[in-house]
Amino acid sequence: MPPQPPDTLPVSPDYRNRRIDLLRGVAILLVLFHHFCIAYPLGHSALGTLLTPDGVRAVARNGNYGVTLFFVISGFLITSTTLARWGSLAAMQARAFYAFRIARIVPCLLLLLTAVNVLALAGVPIFATHIPGLSPLAAMMRANLASLTLSMNVFIAHYGWANYALGVLWSLSVEEVFYLTFPLVALTFRRQSLIVAFWALIALIGPFYRMTHQGDEAGFLFAFPASFDGIAIGCMAAVLATRWRLEGLPARLLQPVVLLGMVTLYLWCSIGQTNIWGVSAMALGAAVLLVASAHHENGRLATRSRLLRGVEWTGRLSYELYLFHLIILGLLRTFFPPASVPQSGFARLMLLAVFFLGSCQLASLISRYFSEPLNRALRKQLHATGKEARPLPGSEPPLSCK
Template sequence: MHLPGPPVTRNFGIDCLRGLAIVLVIVHHLALPFRLPLGPSLLHDWLPKRLINAISFNGYEAVFIFFVISGFLITRRIVAVDGDLRQVRLRRFYVARAWRIVPLLLAVLAALTVLAALGVPGFAPDPRDQSIHGLLGSALSFTFNWYEGRTGWAPAGWDVLWSLSIEEAFYVGFPLLCLWLPRRVLVAVLLIWAVCLVPLRDLVPVADEVWREKAYWPGMAAIAWGVLAALLSLKWRCPPRTARLLALLGALAIVFAMGWGRLAHQLFRGAGMYLLCVGAACMLVGFAAWAPQPRAGLRWLARMGTLSYELYLSHMFVVLAVVASYRALLGAEPAWTFVVYVPVLAVCYGLAVLLNRAMARLLQRRHGNASRRPSAKPTSP
């Protein structure tokens, strides 16, 4: 969906990174109900356990990659549209963000509310701890993660909304910081934020498990890494060879953080997310200087990246329906769980395409109505 403002040039490398992140999120949410997606299935003996776990249970880490990408793209877009962070036009920025986020969010919330009211498992809250009104209110006020921190885990269908609260807080506050703080002070604040707040999730007491996973500050720190990467990419146009090396090193850092997470946490003294955020930031700086050419075998992944918002908000409808159907047909039999993953990704993709087209038509209708309005100061013929 195109937003108001100048056309955005797509970067194939960034789209693929975002596509990988959303695939990991979907697979993670599908793996959790099955406990292990490929093991103990029929493929268990054919794939290394480390690879199985890296593919299946890094959805949370993938969300942090989204945070870094979000900070990077928003910063570069402000500079592209307004010329400088200190010249950001608040009304234009907030309207563009609202039109990108709110229509689809309202549609998803309407569907979630209906399913919760009908008592559908995975969507209906436990009335002892949560309510539909509480879930709705926190989602609309972008305090969903705070609501979960106070009341416990939300139903699976609603739970994805926690990260949107963090991103929205960034969208609201970041332009104001750009206007209020001198550039050097802003960079210093972002650097302190990125370095000091990432490990906070590992310092929260384990007893407060929900808030440990979904607090504002660590997510904001990941976004700060993205902003810093964008500022670096705007100042430093590194040579193509250096850019490719930077992207490769960033990819290796992400692979290490996801494949050897326990070792990464030990090396970074409980803050393995540093490696993940820095790796994503390095890849983004590299891709900004050297945009990889589209490759036929990865076009599907890049397309998943362009639809990441639609996929993120809608995939749980598909995941929960497939899990319920599998259990109804095969019960707890684990042998064939691996066969559902590719079809689930395909159906999620199709649903995301439909939602994207619907939101694009809504936006086009809005611009069409605006263009037909009479001017406040008619010009003489």
């Protein structure tokens, strides 16, 4: 007799799914490589015979697909955590839900704003905000306001990349605005089938919105309707994973096919040409991998290789890495201006190594000594005030999707 589908995913407060961390690690490494190559394009002689310039461009140009993966993973984890904590979407406590999001998101956000403002006030030009007609201080205050009100993508649409280091907050704006409505949708529709139908509608709107905004990068990449479909697909995948196990031979056959399709789409051509249905296809591929990983026994993955363990480690740090890597890259650009670093030789490869190692070290320190302690303290305080939902027999997946 086949096993019955689970009612909830096997999650609890200290739980981490290593396969999900691995997927998240791949996503953040693609984003980092994308941003580095924008600043320091890698020439042929710097790469030797390992990768041609065309190969580098194929890997580097589509870093935004890494953000798509983050959106799907985030939707999957938030929904699976909600189901595990409260038993159903309709039973969630909105106040506790928002408190958990604040505990995870806000400390790092405030630290990033503090660092960027201090560097700008210290006279480091790359961290200043540049808006025509506004003084540097007024421009910085406007960028801070956009960051704190989850509207950085709107800010970018109006002013472009006016602040180098804060530009990454466009995706946090998209994600958190989606989650502002998450409890409202669940508590309004209440029936899981209606909630999933609403998410399906959001997922369908995405490609058609992108279709009508071709030629406008802020429209087809950064706008709320252009990005919500990835999160909605992740949410639906989490619900599906509670009812259906994708494992055994079907999973072993399907996952390589899905991975091959995702890699082919990523390398085929620029996201500017493939975004209409490409974002949805990448999100659906990630959803299949997440459903297949939901009930996977984690121990075997960690023993495969040091490389996989390293990628998995970056996945665990992905939120801190995403927010703070442009601090490291901005400092590198300040001390080693791209025009002064020849594309030939190994100078740029050395800078790439410094960038990756410096970003990982900074993210690790922030996670260990700042964000995770504050996250635990804030959640402990929430539990002490009696606002937390019933305790779970285990743990929850980490809520950091970037």
